[in-house]
Amino acid sequence: MLKDIDYILWTGDLPPHDIWNQTKEYNLNVIRTTIEMVIKAFPDTPIFPAIGNHEASPSGNFAPPWMKDTSHSTSWIYNELGKSWSRWLPQATNNTVHRGAFYSVLLRPSFRLISINTNYCHSLSWWLLVNSTDPASELKWLVNQLQHAENKGEKVHIIGHIAPGSSDCMKIWSRNFYEIVHRYESTIKALFYGHSHADEFEVFYETTEYSRPTAVAYLAPSVTTYTNYNPAYRIYYIDGDHEDSTRANHETWTFDLETANVPNNEPLWYKLYSAKEAYRMASLRPEQWNNLIDNMVTNEERFEEFYRNYYRNSPVTPSCDTNCKVQILCDLKAAKSNSRHQLCHELETIFKTN
Ligand SMILES: [Zn+2]
Numbered sequence: 137m138l139k140d141i142d143y144i145l146w147t148g149d150l151p152p153h154d155i156w157n158q159t160k161e162y163n164l165n166v167i168r169t170t171i172e173m174v175i176k177a178f179p180d181t182p183i184f185p186a187i188g189n190h191e192a193s194p195s196g197n198f199a200p201p202w203m204k205d206t207s208h209s210t211s212w213i214y215n216e217l218g219k220s221w222s223r224w225l226p227q228a229t230n231n232t233v234h235r236g237a238f239y240s241v242l243l244r245p246s247f248r249l250i251s252i253n254t255n256y257c258h259s260l261s262w263w264l265l266v267n268s269t270d271p272a273s274e275l276k277w278l279v280n281q282l283q284h285a286e287n288k289g290e291k292v293h294i295i296g297h298i299a300p301g302s303s304d305c306m307k308i309w310s311r312n313f314y315e316i317v318h319r320y321e322s323t324i325k326a327l328f329y330g331h332s333h334a335d336e337f338e339v340f341y342e343t344t345e346y347s348r349p350t351a352v353a354y355l356a357p358s359v360t361t362y363t364n365y366n367p368a369y370r371i372y373y374i375d376g377d378h379e380d381s382t383r384a385n386h387e388t389w390t391f392d393l394e395t396a397n398v399p400n401n402e403p404l405w406y407k408l409y410s411a412k413e414a415y416r417m418a419s420l421r422p423e424q425w426n427n428l429i430d431n432m433v434t435n436e437e438r439f440e441e442f443y444r445n446y447y448r449n450s451p452v453t454p455s456c457d458t459n460c461k462v463q464i465l466c467d468l469k470a471a472k473s474n475s476r477h478q479l480c481h482e483l484e485t486i487f488k489t490n
Pocket residue numbers: 149188189190297330331332
């Protein structure tokens with residue numbers, strides 16, 4: 137077992153995706169059971185969670201805090217998570233966890249972790265049809281946190297569930313978030329998400345020419361196999377405050393589901409790849425991820441390796457034609473949703489003219 141890890145990032149979606157079978161009681165039971173299992177495996181390791189869309193019932197149904205009617209309100213999840221998360225989080229986070237399952241903690245001197253509730257940008261949350269302007273004042277709160285961090289010279293990691301470039305994240309929220317990341321590019325060092333289940337990333341750019349990379353969001357591969365994936369988890373190595381240090385890296389572990397399912401077999405975890413080595417990167421800085429995207433346009437072998445990792449070497453990986461390749465590469469360039477015309481135009485042109 138991994139005894140030497142400092143802390144765990146847990147990016148949500150604890151219930152399975154059998155959405156028509158879900159009830160509040162069912163979800164609460166899954167949340168409690170899952171948390172118990174993780175604590176049993178990691179009794180002494182701090183865990184920093186973010187909330188997923190499947191924690192709600194019906195899935196994705198997150199009423200803003202102004203909805204006090206208990207038959208609609210989301211307080212039943214926030215109260216439950218408030219109770220479970222309090223074992224890892226300082227008391228000062230109580231207020232925002234109960235308001236909307238988001239919080240900010242100082243992990244080390246000058247190093248802050250901010251967990252956001254991305255369900256307030258989820259395009260399947262019908263509450264946003266009533267009012268989609270920053271429900272729970274979460275983005276306003278985020279800006280305050282980042283300003284505070286900047287004033288104090290802190291560096292920040294942001295975790296959440298739905299990455300801002302996902303088509304599941306509403307356009308306006310996503311655009312505002314992108315602007316925030318641009319404004320605080322020297323404070324935000326990395327972002328971490330789940331939701332897509334694939335192993336991918338999203339690069340942010342400055343918002344004038346969209347050419348200089350400013351940040352990178354890691355969408356870590358899921359434990360769930362849904363769909364066609366082998367289960368996986370990821371280990372991140374981070375640098376601390378050494379600006380030019382090259383220690384940062386990440387490695388991804390998986391097992392072959394088909395072999396593990398043979399009677400009497402056990403899952404046999406193995407290291408699938410390390411980012412810097414697999415993708416020939418000098419560091420994990422945003423410009424290196426941008427270079428990797430450029431590289432994959434022409435270097436077929438590099439793209440194939442990325443695509444293998446995207447599915448964790450799964451024997452049922454679908455084949456990927458040119459359209460599929462363009463789609464995947466465009467997703468990597470688009471940390472802002474519904475903005476392909478802006479962020480992917482150049483890349484699409486290359487493929488059209490080839
Ligand atoms: Zn999700």
